Amino acid sequence: MSKPSLARGTRDFGPEQMAKRTFILETIRRTFQLYGFQPLETPAIENLSVLMGKYGEEGDQLLFKILNSGDYSNKLTEQDWQLESKELTSKISEKGLRYDLTVPFARYVVMNRGTLPLPFKRYQIQPVWRADRPQKGRYREFYQCDADVVGTDSLLCEAEIVLMLHESLRNLRIPNFRVKLNNRKILSGISEVIGAPGLEGQFAVAIDKLDKIGKEKVIQELLNRGFTEENVAKLEPIFTLSNQAEPFVALKQWLNPSETGMQGIGELEEIWALVDGFELENPQLEFDVTLARGLSYYTGAIFEVKAHDHDDHPVNMGSISGGGRYDNLTGTFGVDGLSGVGISLGVDRIYDVMEELGLFPADQIQTTRVMLSNFDKKAANYGLKVLKQIREAGFNAEMYPDSVKLKKQLDFADRKQIPFVILIGSQEMESGNLTLKNMKTGEQISVSIVEALEKIKF
RNA sequence: GAGAUUGUAGCUCAGCUGGUUAGAGCGCCUGAUUGUGGUUCAGGAGGUCGCGGGUUCGAACCCCGUCUUUCUCCCCA
Numbered sequence: 001m002s003k004p005s006l007a008r009g010t011r012d013f014g015p016e017q018m019a020k021r022t023f024i025l026e027t028i029r030r031t032f033q034l035y036g037f038q039p040l041e042t043p044a045i046e047n048l049s050v051l052m053g054k055y056g057e058e059g060d061q062l063l064f065k066i067l068n069s070g071d072y073s074n075k076l077t078e079q080d081w082q083l084e085s086k087e088l089t090s091k092i093s094e095k096g097l098r099y100d101l102t103v104p105f106a107r108y109v110v111m112n113r114g115t116l117p118l119p120f121k122r123y124q125i126q127p128v129w130r131a132d133r134p135q136k137g138r139y140r141e142f143y144q145c146d147a148d149v150v151g152t153d154s155l156l157c158e159a160e161i162v163l164m165l166h167e168s169l170r171n172l173r174i175p176n177f178r179v180k181l182n183n184r185k186i187l188s189g190i191s192e193v194i195g196a197p198g199l200e201g202q203f204a205v206a207i208d209k210l211d212k213i214g215k216e217k218v219i220q221e222l223l224n225r226g227f228t229e230e231n232v233a234k235l236e237p238i239f240t241l242s243n244q245a246e247p248f249v250a251l252k253q254w255l256n257p258s259e260t261g262m263q264g265i266g267e268l269e270e271i272w273a274l275v276d277g278f279e280l281e282n283p284q285l286e287f288d289v290t291l292a293r294g295l296s297y298y299t300g301a302i303f304e305v306k307a308h309d310h311d312d313h314p315v316n317m318g319s320i321s322g323g324g325r326y327d328n329l330t331g332t333f334g335v336d337g338l339s340g341v342g343i344s345l346g347v348d349r350i351y352d353v354m355e356e357l358g359l360f361p362a363d364q365i366q367t368t369r370v371m372l373s374n375f376d377k378k379a380a381n382y383g384l385k386v387l388k389q390i391r392e393a394g395f396n397a398e399m400y401p402d403s404v405k406l407k408k409q410l411d412f413a414d415r416k417q418i419p420f421v422i423l424i425g426s427q428e429m430e431s432g433n434l435t436l437k438n439m440k441t442g443e444q445i446s447v448s449i450v451e452a453l454e455k456i457k458f
Numbered sequence: 459g460a461g462a463u464u465g466u467a468g469c470u471c472a473g474c475u476g477g478u479u480a481g482a483g484c485g486c487c488u489g490a491u492u493g494u495g496g497u498u499c500a501g502g503a504g505g506u507c508g509c510g511g512g513u514u515c516g517a518a519c520c521c522c523g524u525c526u527u528u529c530u531c532c533c534c535a
Contacts, residue, residue: 003508008526058533061459100535128535133459135529144535205533293534322535346535375493410495425493439495 009132009140019365020354021143024172024347025125028145031168032123035160037147040122042104044129048096054103054297054332062130065093097129101146102297102329102342109150109340110333118151125347137317137349148342150330155267157341158301158325159274162285165305165321165343172350173359176308177320178284182291183268184298184324186251189261190289193254194234196227203227204292207238211290215239241289251289267300293322300325303343307353317353321345370456371413372399373406375425383424386434386449390422393453413439420456 006012013021029039045066052060072092080091098104101124109116125145132138147164149157162179169177187207191200202225210218219232237254241247248265255261268287275283293302305321306314323343330338354360372387374380383399390397400409406423413421423435423444433446436455447455 005508005526056533058459062533130534132534133532134527138534142535317535319535344535349535373493405492406494407491408495412495414495421495423493427493435493437494442495444494 007140009134009138011139011141015367016365017351020360021347021351023360024350024354025143025145027171028168028345028347029123029125031164031171032145032147034167035121035147035164037121037123040105040108040124041126042098042101042108042124044097044127045095046098046104046107048090048094050107050333051096051099051103055099059099062132063099064097064129064131065089066095066097068092068094098126099130100128101126101144101344102148102326105146105148105150105342106329106340107333109338110330110335113335113338116151119149119154119157120151121147121149123147137352139348142349143347145345145347146342148340150338150340153339155270155301156274158267158271159278161303161323161341161343162271162275162283163278163280165303166280166284168345169305169307172354173361174307174350174354174357176284176310176312178286178306178308178314180286180288180291180304180306181268181271182288182302183264184300184302185260185264185267186255186289187264187292189255189258189264190235190238192258192261194227194231196231199226207290208292210239238289247287247289264300271301293324297326297329298324299327301341305345307350307357309357315353315356317349317356319346320349320353365417367396367416368398368418369395370397370420370422371409371416371418372397373409373421373423373425374400374403375406375423376403379424379426379429382429383422386422386424389449390453390456395453395456410439422452 048063048065051063055062076091080088083091105122105124109120123146125143127141127143129141132140134140147161162181165179184204187204188197188200191197191203196203203222206218206221206225209221213221219235222232222235223229237250241250248269252262252265255265272285275285288304291302291304293304302324303322304319307317307320308314321343323341325339325341327339328336329340330336370390372383372390374383380399380403387397387399400412410421419439421437421439423437428434428446431446433448434452435444436447436452437444445455
């Protein structure tokens with residue numbers, strides 16, 4: 001017999017953790033619904049043909065692949081065994097676990113395009129799996145909460161996402177955070193303006209690290225990624241941009257030659273105006289020209305949210321939310337012209353942040369309100385009727401299942417933090433009253449059922 | 459995928475240069491109390507030292523492999 005163990009990067013959630021997770025999940029779900037999003041669930045397992053090639057070369061490697069059922073090696077030839085693992089994989093695995101919620105959503109939209117009311121707003125709260133190396137804030141199985149709108153180019157969606165992020169996080173009682181906003185078109189514009197069109201992907205990956213590794217190392221990385229000294233020299237304005245009060249003004253001057261870039265700025269300005277129009281209280285919204293995000297499918301707005309601590313410093317936990325607009329996600333499934341925009345909140349990171357900052361409200365554990373003792377068979381039988389009435393009154397209640405020593409029963413109630421115990425023995429059966437014990441104070445009173453129900457309310 | 463790091467009782471950890479029968483605190487069980495939890499007291503159970511191999515007269519300790527923990531890079535929620 002071997003000792004049981006968890007698969008790498010996975011966790012169990014006990015009652016206490018579940019109470020906290022449920023709080024997060026339900027808070028986000030309510031907020032999503034408030035903004036008109038409708039629920040969707042898709043299978044954990046997708047065909048690899050749906051998942052492969054959507055997340056780049058690295059993403060394909062991070063997909064959990066499922067071995068074909070049955071005798072998967074039966075049809076393999078000697079030659080097949082000599083293949084590279086990548087090609088061999090395609091012969092022995094046809095399914096995989098979902099890597100995110102956006103691609104399955106795109107698949108769903110394509111498969112149901114005739115019947116969906118467009119624009120379609122859906123939210124989806126489900127676990128996803130990545131064969132990543134676990135580390136701080138990173139797991140191999142984790143929950144995402146996605147909200148996407150597909151079928152409209154309206155920037156109102158972007159503005160509403162900004163609002164919804166604020167509302168979700170404030171409902172979660174995370175007071176300090178930063179919603180960072182950028183636009184992929186601005187990044188394209190910059191790579192045009194510095195004379196390196198087409199290298200925007202490379203540019204994005206490098207510039208994204210500015211706040212992390214600093215200007216010098218970013219420049220070094222750009223040079224390594226194929227940019228010339230000349231390109232980099234033209235990039236100088238970007239490093240001063242974030243310090244300016246009105247970054248858009250300077251940016252417009254700089255990117256004036258690039259039509260795409262100017263379009264990106266225009267979109268951001270409109271989003272800002274819309275957010276203003278909603279009169280969002282104390283917006284924690286910030287333009288960040290270095291925000292890029294690796295996911296290749298973003299084409300317009302890019303979002304990222306970081307949690308901050310009580311002193312408004314960023315918490316070292318990666319981003320708790322990310323998203324953006326993708327003009328042609330469904331294109332890979334053969335349907336062009338459907339634009340979408342969405343965000344994803346990471347429940348597990350939100351959990352870790354809240355734990356680290358001590359933000360969970362007390363009293364989250366759902367436990368039994370009243371426990372009935374089990375003195376002997378006769379008393380237990382008598383107590384069942386009481387138990388029924390307590391439950392009908394809406395209180396969580398249970399009876400100790402075995403007729404063991406009272407000491408053991410009370411000890412159990414104590415450990416489960418059950419606030420009230422009702423004792424029923426021969427005395428109670430004779431008198432018709434119940435003995436109600438307050439486990440916190442130790443106080444015991446003899447009362448009728450009706451009185452007991454009044455007492456356990458508080 | 460690359461680099462570093464961790465693993466000893468249910469939990470947190472100690473364990474000397476490789477040397478008898480591997481320890482502590484907390485928790486757990488039993489009793490002091492056959493109708494009373496939290497406190498106290500007395501007693502008790504619990505370990506293939508992550509797993510596999512090697513070196514050695516002798517391994518928790520040294521070597522190799524493997525799994526796992528935490529962290530960094532990469533990438534990401």
